Amino acid sequence: MAQTRNRRAGVEDRWRKADGMPTAADGKGKRWRARYVAPDGKEHAKGFARKTDAQRWLDEVTASVVTGQYVDPKAGQVTFRDYAERWREIHVQRPSSRAHVETMLRRHAYPTLGDRQLSSILPSDVQAWVKSLDYLAPATVGVVHGLVSTVMKSAIRDRRIAANPCDGTKLPKVQRAQVVPLTTEQVNAVRDAVPAELRALVTLAAGTGMRQGECFGLTVDRVRFLERLAVVDRQLVTVPKQAPTFGPPKTAASNRTIPLPQVVVDALAAHLAAFPAEPDGLIFTLAGKPITRQTFGHKWRPAVKTAGLPTGTGFHALRHYYASLLIRHGESVKTVQSRLGHASAVETLDTYSHLWPDSDDRTRDAIDSVLGTTADALRTKTGQTP
Secondary structure, eight states: OOOBOOSSTTTGGGOBOOOOOOOTTOOSSOOEEEEEEOTTSOEEEEEESSHHHHHHHHHHHHHHHHTTOOOOTTGGGSBHHHHHHHHHHHSOOOHHHHHHHHHHIIIIIHHHHTTSBGGGOOHHHHHHHHHHTTTSOHHHHHHHHHHHHHHHHHHHHTTSOSSOTTTTOOOOOOOOOOOOOOOHHHHHHHHHHSOGGGHHHHHHHHHHOOOHHHHHTOBGGGEETTTTEEEESOEEEOOTTSOOEEEOOSSGGGOEEEEOOHHHHHHHHHHHHHSOOOTTSBSOEETTEEOOHHHHHHHHHHHHHHTTOOTTOOTHHHHHHHHHHHHHTTOOHHHHHHHHTOSOHHHHHHHHGGGSOOHHHHHHHHHHHHHHHHHHHHHHHHSSOO
16 A cells, blocks of 8 residues: 655645555566656656665655755656757847857757757766867857756756756866957058058057947947047947847947047048948948958958968957057056946956056066165265165
8 A cells, every 4th residue: 555755734645655566567576666746746656676766766756846846757858959949049149149159059069969858968978078079169168068058057947857967067178368469560561451441440449449340330420520539339230141230239338438549530530531421321331331240351361361460360459459558558457448348347357467567567666766766865975886
């Protein structure tokens, strides 16, 4: 006879202990069957060779129900691809981010994990999958693994699985390379190498630190020529196979007003004189059309080669150049953060801390500024070095 558990009235009295009854599929001797009724009213049963194993399993299920962590064994039978695609449909993302996530999952996660049921994916499976991604840069592996982990966390919230198999995965170590800014000569060389309609774009990026999308999306009405200011409150978003559209800047901190050096004002004025635009039109275009990352790349890469810059130098290098100039001329961390539109000073320091004078230099200068005066006075008075 089945026994009931009376730990919690209204719930536990519906639960049945391992009852010692042989299962119908026995056929080869004594088997033990543990049965319980789930919160949804459905009965579940599982056979075991030993009574202690059956009781242990039943106790674990009971504990998961009491703590609110119960997961229906059948809920995780959906494939990772089907669940991830559903997650993508309902997840709130910018168009560019949505396209990036789709590409990362399709290229690097679905080939290995896509057809696996969620509940069948073990931590060792995730570790083996990460190991197979050795063709990617360590940072990219971290991004893809993070996406898969986010999907798994969503599955936990939906009570599809009980634990995240991505927890504890050992990822390849990311070696953060220090930023080496371009020289002014290199900036001038690449500016001279791009087509004429893009030269002022290079000057703008090097003189303001604006991101690529912010430069592409700059319109005439966002430039205050008399005040020498540029308002950054949107960027041009380009998604493959879609027309470019305006979107918000990368972060809330990216909404900013940037002081324009005279060299940038002059370059923009000369550009608009040669390539006129409507009062609210885009300042920079190619063949009269908005610039996309793809079309710009076809112009930028040959210019980098012609200018003799290191292979792989991207448009972002102009942003680093701008930051290095601010630091060289004594601007504070908060000022550099504000000009670049970083979300926090930590981000600024993580990227550019090595460009600021180190404490050794400041220590020497501080002591020399005080004791150096005394030493000079003594030398003058005695004619000897103290």
